[in-house]
Amino acid sequence: MIATSYDVAAVRACFPALAEGAAHFDGPGGSQVPDTVADAVAATLRAAVSNRGTVTPAERRADAVVVEARRAMADLLGAEQVGIVFGRSMTQLTYDFARTLAKEWMPGDEVVVTRLDHDANIRPWVQAAETRGVVVRWADFDRETGELPVAAVAGLLSPRTRLVAVTAASNLLGTRPDVLAIAEAAHAAGALVYVDGVHLTPHSPVDITALGADFFACSPYKFLGPHLGALAAAPALLERLRPDKLLPSRDCVPERFELGTLPYESLAGTTAAVEFLAGLVPGPGTRRERLARSMTALETHEVTLRDRMEDGLRALPGVLLHGSPDRSRTPTVLFTVDGLAPSAVYERLALVGVNAPASHFYALECARWLGLGDAGAVRAGIAPYTDESDVDRLVAGVADIVKDS
Known part of the structure; x- marks a missing residue:
């Protein structure tokens, strides 16, 4: 039988950078690399x-x-x-x-x-x-x-x-x-x-x-x-x-x-x-076939985590999520916190080992059209090595920021 499940623990073990302990939501700007790439x-x-x-x-x-x-x-x-x-x-x-x-x-x-x-x-x-x-x-x-x-x-x-x-x-x-x-x-x-x-x-x-x-x-x-x-x-x-x-x-x-x-x-x-990427889910086939299987499983994994993150953030007072919760989106969450500059939220999260940067991320026309200006918002992007504990750390970090503000 060909495996179709996604083993995030096995994936995470291949990324030496994760040993530093940070929860990385900065993948949309550049991901961490597995040992085989290095x-x-x-x-x-x-x-x-x-x-x-x-x-x-x-x-x-x-x-x-x-x-x-x-x-x-x-x-x-x-x-x-x-x-x-x-x-x-x-x-x-x-x-x-x-x-x-x-x-x-x-x-x-x-x-x-x-x-x-x-x-x-x-x-x-x-x-x-x-x-x-x-x-x-x-x-x-x-x-x-x-x-x-x-x-x-x-x-x-x-x-x-x-x-x-x-x-x-x-x-x-x-x-x-x-x-x-x-x-x-x-x-x-x-x-x-x-x-x-x-x-x-x-x-x-x-x-x-x-x-x-x-x-x-x-x-x-x-x-x-x-x-x-x-x-x-x-x-x-x-x-x-x-x-x-x-x-x-x-x-x-x-x-x-x-x-x-x-x-x-x-x-x-x-x-x-x-x-x-082709080996994220082990199994036979050409590399193109293995990629299709692995990327489909990855997409399911990431959407599940995105939904968990959005549910957690949406429950917090003063946190505004931008864009539609439609499932056709990539696992990317853009949010702001009432009364706080996005950069301040970014810096507070970094203090607890959660890397979720704030910017317009060079989508300048998009940020301005949304009314976010050049300051943009906080972006949390899920990557193949993201797990539930990472998501929960981010939500807890934002909850603490909201409580203190």
């Missing part, structure tokens, strides 16, 4: 590596690291190996692709961005549009529920729309828009769809084809890996794009989009992170 990074740094090639063992080792990382990310996202592009961060990749795509735009063309998104999926498009005389259309979300209706995007589309940028999950509220329906509307108008998958990928099985994404960007350091960015797209789409690049650098896909030598140690750590 070992993979260290092993690559200790081994002889060189620029990629086929002559020396060091060259072949470097090439294998890159190839394996592409295979791992393709398995994670349901993409093709030659459609995986690596970069320093999702932000850097999005800027690069915005500049490349903007070469084809003409004055009077249009792009659509949403106020739900992280600024990394807003500002690159806004700034690229400004350089080309392109009109920016803003899709607003519902302030009460945090939901982004399909109609809010579809109503802005026209024959001049060249691109729609939308998040797969809000890093501030956890809201998961209907990306497929948005993509279908965008494609019917002849537009491309660039999806920010940074906050979805750590929490749910991903299939970029099922999402309708032309481009899907994410960050391995949000799903237990090293600091890195990755983008998936159809190889045929990448083939027709011509980014600025050095003359002697490789012009094949996906290498033409990767500027300079890749960080081999980070790529090795990314492969290890994907393999760790």
Whole structure:
């Protein structure tokens, strides 16, 4: 029989950082890493590596690291190996692709961005549009529920729309828009769809084809890996794009989009992170099949903890939770405490070993649209290593803050 249950104690035992004793709710900004990821990074740094090639063992080792990382990310996202592009961060990749795509735009063309998104999926498009005389259309979300209706995007589309940028999950509220329906509307108008998958990928099985994404960007350091960015797209789409690049650098896909030598140690750590996710629930199958099973079990585990956290916080006087309690959200809780600055709540929780930061978390348009201003709110994000005792510590910490205020 194939296991389907999630053993959080076994998972936690793989994270050396947890020995420090903190309850980590800061995963949306960057997760802790399991020992296998740290070992993979260290092993690559200790081994002889060189620029990629086929002559020396060091060259072949470097090439294998890159190839394996592409295979791992393709398995994670349901993409093709030659459609995986690596970069320093999702932000850097999005800027690069915005500049490349903007070469084809003409004055009077249009792009659509949403106020739900992280600024990394807003500002690159806004700034690229400004350089080309392109009109920016803003899709607003519902302030009460945090939901982004399909109609809010579809109503802005026209024959001049060249691109729609939308998040797969809000890093501030956890809201998961209907990306497929948005993509279908965008494609019917002849537009491309660039999806920010940074906050979805750590929490749910991903299939970029099922999402309708032309481009899907994410960050391995949000799903237990090293600091890195990755983008998936159809190889045929990448083939027709011509980014600025050095003359002697490789012009094949996906290498033409990767500027300079890749960080081999980070790529090795990314492969290890994907393999760790695939093994969250032991069992047979291809890595893609194991990922689907493990990520489904993880999602169930995290939603259960999110509900426990929300129930506990909602019972406290003066605590306001932002967004809808709808189960389609990621395990992310955004809250404020009456009479207290979010930063003060963050600092008080840190004193009792609960790491739940406060900010707009670069979802600046989202925070302002919610009326939170640039101070934002406290965000508690659940990760694969979060357990019930962590959640209870956070709720108890907030309860003490409320009692003392």
